[in-house]
Amino acid sequence: MDLSKLARHPGLKGRSVFVTGGGSGIGAAIVEAFVDQGAKVAFVDINAEVSNQLVADLKAQYGPQGGSAPLFIQCDLKDIPALQAAIAHAGKEHGDLSALVNNGANDQRHKWDEVTPEFWNDRIAVNLSHVFFAMQAAAPQMKRAGGGSIVNFGSISWKLAMGGMAGYTASKAAMHALSRGMARDLGPDKIRVNTVLPGWIMTERQKTLWLTPEADAMRDAAQCLKDRIQPMDVARLVLFLASDDARMCTAQEFTIDGGWA
Numbered sequence: 001m002d003l004s005k006l007a008r009h010p011g012l013k014g015r016s017v018f019v020t021g022g023g024s025g026i027g028a029a030i031v032e033a034f035v036d037q038g039a040k041v042a043f044v045d046i047n048a049e050v051s052n053q054l055v056a057d058l059k060a061q062y063g064p065q066g067g068s069a070p071l072f073i074q075c076d077l078k079d080i081p082a083l084q085a086a087i088a089h090a091g092k093e094h095g096d097l098s099a100l101v102n103n104g105a106n107d108q109r110h111k112w113d114e115v116t117p118e119f120w121n122d123r124i125a126v127n128l129s130h131v132f133f134a135m136q137a138a139a140p141q142m143k144r145a146g147g148g149s150i151v152n153f154g155s156i157s158w159k160l161a162m163g164g165m166a167g168y169t170a171s172k173a174a175m176h177a178l179s180r181g182m183a184r185d186l187g188p189d190k191i192r193v194n195t196v197l198p199g200w201i202m203t204e205r206q207k208t209l210w211l212t213p214e215a216d217a218m219r220d221a222a223q224c225l226k227d228r229i230q231p232m233d234v235a236r237l238v239l240f241l242a243s244d245d246a247r248m249c250t251a252q253e254f255t256i257d258g259g260w261a
Helices: 025-036 048-065 080-094 117-145 166-189 204-209 213-222 231-242
Strands: 016-020 040-045 071-074 097-102 148-153 191-198 253-256
Touching (some): 080 097, 097 117, 097 231, 117 148, 148 166, 166 191, 191 231
């Protein structure tokens, strides 16, 4: 995707942005999109190898004409103190946060009748709990900055009544209530909270694990728009929500699924 032909958001230049799960897939596209806009980006991911490669690639690609190279901090999102420390570190390095993108999640499939309490708690931890604590840690910085934007990631999976991953779909459905409640709590400080619902996005993980000819034909039949949705398509929506163009958008859900759900 040629980003030079797409919208620019001058207000994002120089702003401090924090992205979870930013090393690959949708998260990596979000990191690149903000760097392209000239933002100061910090991101966390559990995979150091792919994350360091992303930093090197973006530094080589953008150099001085784009934003500074993103700051990578290795972090397991289930380690809440480590996540809180990463957000604090990003604020010290880049200035108080103006945007937080809670992208990190894991849609591992599992059979409902084999789920243990330990596994259930782990799914909630990796898909939901860290989102609240990231908002809790970022909000004081945004308040000092005069406001900000939080973008949480839901999913159309629960709306489609998809099975085989109850811990994931429960977490993603809960994201809507969490986002709307926090939008009310943080609104007085000019902090906006919205939810993005991706459809089937063609990340390398999805293509490797799930994209068969049969599944792709099902997707094509289900979507109103027949193109495969790419990670950068989602990132462009996130840019809008983080920008001043969306200054009065909060407590809402924005679906990007080609017209499926």
